Amino acid sequence: MSEFDIITHYFSSLGAGENVRLSVGDDAAALRVDDGFELLVSTDTSAAGVHFPEDLFPEDIAYKAVAAAASDLAAMGASPLGMTLAISLPEHDSLWLHGFSQGLASASRDFNLPLIGGDTTRGLLSMTLTVMGQCPEGQKLLRSGARPTDLVCVSGSLGDSTFGLSMLQGNERGLDIDFEDQEYLLSRFSRPASRIELGERLRAQATSCIDISDGLLADATHIANASGCKLVIDSALIPLSTELVASVGRARAIELALTGGEDFELLFTLPESVSVPDHCTVIGFAEAGEGVLCDGVLKRGGYDHFH
Ligand SMILES: Nc1ncnc2c1ncn2[C@@H]1O[C@H](COP(=O)(O)OP(=O)(O)OP(=O)(O)O)[C@@H](O)[C@H]1O
Numbered sequence: 418m419s420e421f422d423i424i425t426h427y428f429s430s431l432g433a434g435e436n437v438r439l440s441v442g443d444d445a446a447a448l449r450v451d452d453g454f455e456l457l458v459s460t461d462t463s464a465a466g467v468h469f470p471e472d473l474f475p476e477d478i479a480y481k482a483v484a485a486a487a488s489d490l491a492a493m494g495a496s497p498l499g500m501t502l503a504i505s506l507p508e509h510d511s512l513w514l515h516g517f518s519q520g521l522a523s524a525s526r527d528f529n530l531p532l533i534g535g536d537t538t539r540g541l542l543s544m545t546l547t548v549m550g551q552c553p554e555g556q557k558l559l560r561s562g563a564r565p566t567d568l569v570c571v572s573g574s575l576g577d578s579t580f581g582l583s584m585l586q587g588n589e590r591g592l593d594i595d596f597e598d599q600e601y602l603l604s605r606f607s608r609p610a611s612r613i614e615l616g617e618r619l620r621a622q623a624t625s626c627i628d629i630s631d632g633l634l635a636d637a638t639h640i641a642n643a644s645g646c647k648l649v650i651d652s653a654l655i656p657l658s659t660e661l662v663a664s665v666g667r668a669r670a671i672e673l674a675l676t677g678g679e680d681f682e683l684l685f686t687l688p689e690s691v692s693v694p695d696h697c698t699v700i701g702f703a704e705a706g707e708g709v710l711c712d713g714v715l716k717r718g719g720y721d722h723f724h
Pocket residue numbers: 459460461485489630631
């Protein structure tokens with residue numbers, strides 16, 4: 418199969434969407450942005466051995482890569498318009514590519530991101546997704562707007578994904594974990610959610626927002642630094658899944674939530690007057706100062722590619 422056969426066979430049928438004017442097949446794609454909206458663009462790489470174990474199911478590799486990229490649109494309060502995929506493949510493996518394109522199709526549907534273009538090359542397994550979304554002018558969510566007295570909130574539950582990865586890597590064999598809990602925790606790593614609807618709901622309400630990709634402490638530090646204030650967090654308030662607590666106990670679950678990363682939940686600040694959305698939890702507040710104070714101690718930590 419040639420490069421162009423691969424594109425035609427696996428990557429050319431997911432490109433239709435409400436705002437897509439021109440899709441796969443030309444030298445560039447064209448998207449329409451609605452009147453009064455602005456275009457938001459974000460790009461994310463997923464590399465074998467760095468973002469996923471090489472032997473993860475290809476369906477999950479694709480799904481996770483799209484979810485991780487879509488999560489940055491959610492963090493900005495953007496509504497999805499489309500995505501491009503630059504993929505490098507070590508070889509032509511039709512079984513692998515079939516699975517990959519199935520996962521890509523599911524994620525494209527779930528996150529409302531038509532695949533409008535890309536690039537296909539030979540190389541170490543890696544994919545770079547560029548996602549595009551739109552937001553009414555002036556309503557996008559930034560990291561920089563948190564103000565003293567704002568509430569610090571987080572969606573969903575934290576820590577599941579990093580523990581799911583640890584299970585996949587065979588590090589948790591000593592634990593006796595219920596089969597359904599295992600399934601849930603693994604899926605939180607390989608099929609993460611992306612909180613697009615929550616991001617849209619937070620437009621013009623949240624004073625700051627970020628998605629949790631590097632871990633709660635690291636991403637809270639990004640909000641604190643960008644906003645020029647301190648975030649005060651009570652670890653006892655961090656939302657944890659019953660599955661994670663049943664598997665590792667509360668103390669380790671909190672540690673995983675603080676530093677694990679790839680939960681792809683939203684961390685945001687709200688003025689006290691705004692009601693907290695469903696499935697979100699208040700874990701602290703903002704005050705004058707700098708850094709992240711967790712249980713009375715200034716803390717840092719989380720995932721860093723070069724540490
Ligand atoms: N090589 C680069 N060239 C230009 N800008 C970059 C580069 N790498 C990162 N950035 C920009 O730096 C900022 C912070 O990037 P970072 O990767 O920490 O955020 P993110 O995209 O939310 O993270 P994640 O990759 O976990 O989703 C973003 O605005 C990003 O676009």
